[in-house]
Amino acid sequence: MAITEDQLRQEQEQYKYGFSDPENYVFKSKRGLSAEVVEEISYMKGEPDWMRDFRLKSLKHYNKRPMPQWGGGGLLNEIDFDNIYYYVKPSDRAENSWEDVPDYIKDTFDKLGIPEAEKKFLAGVGAQYESEVIYHNLQKDLEAQGVIFLDTDSALKQYPELFKKYFGTIIPPNDNKFAALNSAVWSGGSFIYVPEGVKIELPLQAYFRINAENMGQFERTLIIADKGSQVHYVEGCTAPTYSTDSLHSAVVEIVALEGSRVRYTTIQNWSKNVYNLVTKRAAAYKDATMEWVDGNLGSKLTMKYPAIYLMEPGAKGEILSVAFAGHGQHQDAGGKVVHVAPHTTSTITSKSISKEDGRSSYRGLLKVHPEAEFSKSNVRCDALLLHENSRTDTYPYIEIENDRVDIGHEATVSKVGEEQLFYLMSRGVSEAEAYSMIVTGFIEPIAKELPMEYAVELNRLIQLEMEGSVG
Amino acid sequence: MEKSLIIRDLHVNVEDKEILKGLSLELEKGKVHAVMGPNGSGKSTLSYALAGHPNYEVTGGEVLFNGQDVLEMGADERAQLGIFLAFQYPMSIPGVSMANFLRTAVNSVRKARDEKPMRVPDFRKMLNEKMSVLKMDRSFAGRYLNEGFSGGEKKRAEILQMAMLEPKVAILDETDSGLDIDALRIVSEGVNALRNPDTSVLIITHYQRILNYVKPDYVHVLVDGRIVTSGGPELALELEEKGYDWVREQFAVPA
Ligand SMILES: Nc1ncnc2c1ncn2[C@@H]1O[C@H](COP(=O)(O)OP(=O)(O)O)[C@@H](O)[C@H]1O
Numbered sequence: 001m002a003i004t005e006d007q008l009r010q011e012q013e014q015y016k017y018g019f020s021d022p023e024n025y026v027f028k029s030k031r032g033l034s035a036e037v038v039e040e041i042s043y044m045k046g047e048p049d050w051m052r053d054f055r056l057k058s059l060k061h062y063n064k065r066p067m068p069q070w071g072g073g074g075l076l077n078e079i080d081f082d083n084i085y086y087y088v089k090p091s092d093r094a095e096n097s098w099e100d101v102p103d104y105i106k107d108t109f110d111k112l113g114i115p116e117a118e119k120k121f122l123a124g125v126g127a128q129y130e131s132e133v134i135y136h137n138l139q140k141d142l143e144a145q146g147v148i149f150l151d152t153d154s155a156l157k158q159y160p161e162l163f164k165k166y167f168g169t170i171i172p173p174n175d176n177k178f179a180a181l182n183s184a185v186w187s188g189g190s191f192i193y194v195p196e197g198v199k200i201e202l203p204l205q206a207y208f209r210i211n212a213e214n215m216g217q218f219e220r221t222l223i224i225a226d227k228g229s230q231v232h233y234v235e236g237c238t239a240p241t242y243s244t245d246s247l248h249s250a251v252v253e254i255v256a257l258e259g260s261r262v263r264y265t266t267i268q269n270w271s272k273n274v275y276n277l278v279t280k281r282a283a284a285y286k287d288a289t290m291e292w293v294d295g296n297l298g299s300k301l302t303m304k305y306p307a308i309y310l311m312e313p314g315a316k317g318e319i320l321s322v323a324f325a326g327h328g329q330h331q332d333a334g335g336k337v338v339h340v341a342p343h344t345t346s347t348i349t350s351k352s353i354s355k356e357d358g359r360s361s362y363r364g365l366l367k368v369h370p371e372a373e374f375s376k377s378n379v380r381c382d383a384l385l386l387h388e389n390s391r392t393d394t395y396p397y398i399e400i401e402n403d404r405v406d407i408g409h410e411a412t413v414s415k416v417g418e419e420q421l422f423y424l425m426s427r428g429v430s431e432a433e434a435y436s437m438i439v440t441g442f443i444e445p446i447a448k449e450l451p452m453e454y455a456v457e458l459n460r461l462i463q464l465e466m467e468g469s470v471g
Numbered sequence: 472m473e474k475s476l477i478i479r480d481l482h483v484n485v486e487d488k489e490i491l492k493g494l495s496l497e498l499e500k501g502k503v504h505a506v507m508g509p510n511g512s513g514k515s516t517l518s519y520a521l522a523g524h525p526n527y528e529v530t531g532g533e534v535l536f537n538g539q540d541v542l543e544m545g546a547d548e549r550a551q552l553g554i555f556l557a558f559q560y561p562m563s564i565p566g567v568s569m570a571n572f573l574r575t576a577v578n579s580v581r582k583a584r585d586e587k588p589m590r591v592p593d594f595r596k597m598l599n600e601k602m603s604v605l606k607m608d609r610s611f612a613g614r615y616l617n618e619g620f621s622g623g624e625k626k627r628a629e630i631l632q633m634a635m636l637e638p639k640v641a642i643l644d645e646t647d648s649g650l651d652i653d654a655l656r657i658v659s660e661g662v663n664a665l666r667n668p669d670t671s672v673l674i675i676t677h678y679q680r681i682l683n684y685v686k687p688d689y690v691h692v693l694v695d696g697r698i699v700t701s702g703g704p705e706l707a708l709e710l711e712e713k714g715y716d717w718v719r720e721q722f723a724v725p726a
């Protein structure tokens with residue numbers, strides 16, 4: 001048990017990232033979305049024509065597509081898209097020394113503990129504030145080995161060919177409405193290239209912070225792991241608590257080439273006024289391994305289903321997803337795996353927790369193509385309900401197009417039982433602590449997959465969510 | 472003799488049905504009391520009511536722990552005072568290791584007594600010692616609480632928890648049932664190791680067998696929600712010989 005009641009009490013305020021900074025920005029687009037705003041973004045960034053055209057074409061896709069009515073349960077209709085700022089530029093460039101980052105932003109990231117974490121256990125750090133990455137740094141020895149870790153805008157300028165070869169290939173702009181939106185107004189995010197055979201032992205971390213009210217953050221991340229390479233990328237996210245809503249709609253594309261190993265870990269803890277609508281997809285080639293570890297806390301509505309396409313024999317995919325839906329929140333999460341090639345394997349493990357009137361859904365797709373013989377897949381989703389009015393739903397779509405496959409599927413729903421609570425309390429543990437023990441135990445199979453620092457962070461966040469849930 | 476727990480005229484309802492019908496019992500410090508009774512007589516109801524299970528509704532009577540009324544207290548507060556129940560059917564808690572759980576529990580109890588949390592190395596040392604008394608493998612500490620434990624392992628784990636929490640009143644609800652002779656001996660040694668002048672042990676059982684290993688000072692007979700007679704260790708043997716029907720006849724309890 002990581003945390004004592006005392007520590008919890010000290011952190012009483014439910015969401016400690018809820019502070020905000022005064023706005024002091026270089027540029028802020030006007031509210032709402034139009035071709036003019038899109039052109040302005042492209043112009044401000046000094047982009048090549050192809051990117052401007054890509055954005056404008058994406059905007060057309062976005063406008064054409066209806067708002068999805070599944071998943072969000074109608075919540076999506078509440079977003080006032082005309083009231084959002086689609087591009088906010090806080091400073092002129094991405095620094096690679098914390099000293100050069102504007103003070104008020106540095107203070108924010110200090111409070112969030114980022115520079116300290118970088119010193120202790122990270123191979124590189126990126127930090128995005130509103131629309132732009134304001135800090136980026138990579139260990140020198142990795143740089144010397146040819147590793148590229150940049151904000152996505154800089155990568156477009158510095159590595160135009162590599163960029164163009166992969167950008168938008170895994171998730172085309174017309175994939176879904178929010179991918180189209182991101183493609184039109186994307187800004188920031190991380191670009192990573194790991195050269196053949198290079199194994200990065202420590203994680204690379206990016207940190208995303210929304211500060212302004214009614215802000216839309218649309219980062220775009222592209223990771224290319226060349227043959228036999230290895231990388232673990234971690235993202236964390238927070239935002240201040242405002243009474244009106246913000247929008248976070250990212251696109252993450254990952255290319256795991258032959259024999260490579262990519263792990264992408266998200267510990268998101270958005271404030272409860274953020275709509276989090278993210279498209280994440282990876283393509284894994286021969287003998288490559290792709291892993292998504294997705295911890296979804298906070299936000300008003302999250303719709304996120306990390307996907308893996310297993311493109312060539314021997315490719316492996318694993319998705320671990322944890323979602324915590326507290327009061328007034330809806331976590332619509334899950335995963336998708338598509339077995340394109342034979343002899344590919346996948347597992348999806350989803351754990352969701354619903355507290356009070358929180359609602360969590362598992363939405364998953366498992367698809368096995370006719371050619372994907374001798375593939376194996378196992379899907380397991382477990383839901384834990386803390387209260388009588390908590391809700392969970394499961395939507396496991398399975399499309400198997402050949403017989404010579406080995407598929408397992410299991411789903412469970414459990415309630416925190418009175419008997420379990422009594423048992424723990426009869427040992428002197430308070431009711432709040434008993435609840436949080438049961439919840440921590442429930443996600444243990446996923447927490448134990450994380451590096452220690454992140455497992456501790458995940459447990460800490462969950463215990464904070466649990467605080468005050470007893471009644 | 473100094474009393475640790477005094478139960479007077481206790482009435483307990485379960486789902487609106489009266490199960491304990493005016494039960495009185497006094498536990499002495501440093502002594503082992505056995506409560507024997509047939510199935511359905513209310514033995515587990517007594518132990519849950521003492522431990523503070525919210526569904527066991529006390530409709531009358533009182534329970535005093537060192538003179539303090541415990542009936543208004545939650546289960547956690549009672550445990551912090553030093554009341555411990557070894558469950559007849561312990562719950563499993565997936566994902567929570569024995570060691571983590573015990574450390575949280577021990578520190579919760581210490582905190583309630585204004586003591587500092589136990590340091591990790593001290594805790595480990597204590598845990599290892601207690602586990603070796605109970606002949607439990609070290610790997611036990613890393614296993615999830617009661618998850619996939621055999622019947623015998625669960626009972627041993629209960630006694631381990633008891634040993635770690637060092638209670639003042641230890642209630643064992645049919646800890647002997649389902650144990651083979653070797654396991655019974657080990658568990659009994661664990662209980663005997665806990666005996667001290669400050670602690671009362673209440674062994675609740677259907678059979679006399681465990682009392683060969685943990686010698687009781689007093690034996691009480693529970694039939695139909697009341698203690699109908701009390702005596703010394705010889706009462707247990709008499710019961711074993713004559714059966715519960717004899718008690719029913721003797722004390723005019725309708726069957
Ligand atoms: N949770 C419960 N719900 C309904 N009836 C119960 C419950 N617990 C106990 N009882 C009833 O109370 C009576 C006494 O049960 P119990 O205390 O478990 O007896 P013992 O432990 O002596 O076998 C029985 O008739 C049993 O059916």
Ligand SMILES: [Mg+2]
Pocket residue numbers: 514515516559644645
């Ligand atoms: Mg019983």
